[in-house]
Amino acid sequence: MAATGNDAKQIRFAPNGEMWVHFGALPVSALPKSVDEDLKASGFIPLGYASEEGTEITPKIETEELSVWQSSVPVLRYVKSAAFQVKSTLVQVNDATTRLFYGAEWVKTNTKSAAGREQYRLDIASNPDLAEVSLVIDWSDDAAHYRAVIGRAMVGDRGSISLTRTKSQNYELTLDALDAAGTLGYILTDDSSVGSMPKVSLMSGSVEAGHGTALEGSGFDKSSDVNGIAA
Template sequence: MANDASKIRFAPNGALYIAPAPVPGSSGGTTPPVDLGTANTVPTGYKALGYVDEGGVTLTPAIETQPVNAWQSAVPVLYNVQSASFSVKATLQETNEVTTELFWGAEWVEVMSGDPTPVGTGVFKLDLSSTPDLKELSLVVDWNQNAVRYRCVIPRAMISDRGAIQLSRTENGKYELTIEAMDYDGSLGYVLTNDDIVDVTP
């Protein structure tokens, strides 16, 4: 196969979307998209996470294997899969309801005042529990270079790590998240594309 510079890809544009994870065996939750959609269009049932810092998004599929050794060979004769994982890491730049609730792992609730008829005060409170409830989510990562589009769908996932928030006079607040795929009917997720990279010749 000859070298082809036109096959070198960049990701100058993209977006992250989240939704509640689908509920296996029922019609509840979110239905993960099975098509590429259109650029800058939020998939049905999902919410956009807005700007991501200039480092972009890091996708890391991993397979951990264990060698099987034999008496008759100085090298492994087989490798056995011990575990598989797929993680997505990004640093969100927008401070809004979706990003802050995702980062803090809790929901904003308006502080009420007045008795016997409570009235909203315009102040919102986010409770950080000492025994937090781990919420499952569904994640879609879109990226494109002109008309060439890719979409990675993780139907069921959970936040596994959060970075520190740096409060600074000269730099905006950022929310660093690592999201790990979880099993969904035998799958970690899937990637869709219209890129001309597959040889369909019979």
């Protein structure tokens, strides 16, 4: 693990990224287990270009205070709700992005337009089904790859589409993770700057005054100089 403190080598950017969707939630056993696992083999579809704002990933925890008669300050905080949210604006118009945005599938009509192209129809229901998806967000720079995996998610919010002469159509989407056996998702990385924090422990349970004991350390760089350990 790299040293903590002021270390520019631990600053990360995300010049490379991709969002992937699988229509229909996958079981945990079918979700990716490495940062470079082939997602297409599992049926994931790349969503393509996003707007220059990129993708926002927001973990949220909402807590409440427990007040009691005997104290003027709260004695406990507890979790009221938790969330893991992904927001992005997609700029490619294709089957996957529009299906995700409208929440319905395209159906071939077996008729052609005047231009000779096949026509498709997407019905926007007055009582729509809330379809589940699995979602993967990849991002990387020259130093490390990261992958966020959400096994169960639903579209929680949509923006409006502006149809203008000078701007592309944008599909603004917010997806919310759902509980999947006690988890909202997980993050994978090959970043060498993360891992177990350095720690030192006694090899024996207790030490008598005036006697010595062996120490066991882990999580340090090979070049680390460990000094000044206090009892």
